[in-house]
Amino acid sequence: IKISKSYKLASRDFHPEDTVIDIKGVRIGGDNLVIMGGPCAVESAAQIDEIARLVKAAGGQVLRGGAFKPRTGPYSFQGVGVEGLQMMREAGEKHGLLTITEVMTPEYVDICAEHADILQVGTRNMQNFDLLRKLGTIQTPVLLKRGFSSTYDEFLNAAEYILAGGNPNVMLCERGIRTFETYTRNTLDLSAIPVLQGLSHLPVISDPSHGTGRRELVEPMAKASVAAGANGLIIEMHTDPDNSMTGDGVQSLFPDQFAGLLKDLERLAPIV
Numbered sequence: 001i002k003i004s005k006s007y008k009l010a011s012r013d014f015h016p017e018d019t020v021i022d023i024k025g026v027r028i029g030g031d032n033l034v035i036m037g038g039p040c041a042v043e044s045a046a047q048i049d050e051i052a053r054l055v056k057a058a059g060g061q062v063l064r065g066g067a068f069k070p071r072t073g074p075y076s077f078q079g080v081g082v083e084g085l086q087m088m089r090e091a092g093e094k095h096g097l098l099t100i101t102e103v104m105t106p107e108y109v110d111i112c113a114e115h116a117d118i119l120q121v122g123t124r125n126m127q128n129f130d131l132l133r134k135l136g137t138i139q140t141p142v143l144l145k146r147g148f149s150s151t152y153d154e155f156l157n158a159a160e161y162i163l164a165g166g167n168p169n170v171m172l173c174e175r176g177i178r179t180f181e182t183y184t185r186n187t188l189d190l191s192a193i194p195v196l197q198g199l200s201h202l203p204v205i206s207d208p209s210h211g212t213g214r215r216e217l218v219e220p221m222a223k224a225s226v227a228a229g230a231n232g233l234i235i236e237m238h239t240d241p242d243n244s245m246t247g248d249g250v251q252s253l254f255p256d257q258f259a260g261l262l263k264d265l266e267r268l269a270p271i272v
């Protein structure tokens, strides 16, 4: 395949070995499989504490949860904001989990980095170049989600912005792309996993929750992602998905499904 390769630091030609990002002893990349789980949005201290307990008990290493939510419509719940960062941090510390949360604007990067171990750039912000440039000025690991209509080349160039700024701690996340199919919310592009790992040394994480938008498809696509070589998974899980504050309850696993999936995954690849 012909690829323009306008990126350099993200390229495997430039950096032949897999990048492994070590966060407080949790190694992301290489032969490790990292599991990130939690609600779409932080809703309350009690909610995130209980979900953190369940993520840890199931064998996950990272607690996910958005304090700032990039909603399609301006009247939808936008997240609890800065207080949510504090709630996430407390839950993560209490249960021995790393935390990941989304940052949407350059102005909020520092405060999010003070509270979370990993900063997520959402699909809608993959080409928010001011945000990417700001993330390049810190060392906090970044999980960069693929824009839902972005090519691999555009995706790797977005990663390049962060790397070029001086932050080498970038992981790529395939979260589904827009296709003509409407049964699923997005089409999880499984090919992206081996293709990105060939083109780049950066860890590749799969998001089967946003990648399908349907709870019953999360488990098979999580397993397929691991079989395709993903370095980790980010999965939505909620104790009461039907009453979740974002529309993502329909794709959130129940806690017992999440635990069952992790058990099955242990047979495919050890979670370390």
Ligand code: PEP
Binding pocket: 040, 066, 070, 121, 122, 123, 124, 145, 175, 210
């Ligand atoms: C999320 O992780 O809840 C989210 C909003 O993801 P994406 O940016 O992939 O839609």
Ligand code: MN
Binding pocket: 040, 041, 210, 236, 246, 248
């Ligand atoms: Mn979500």
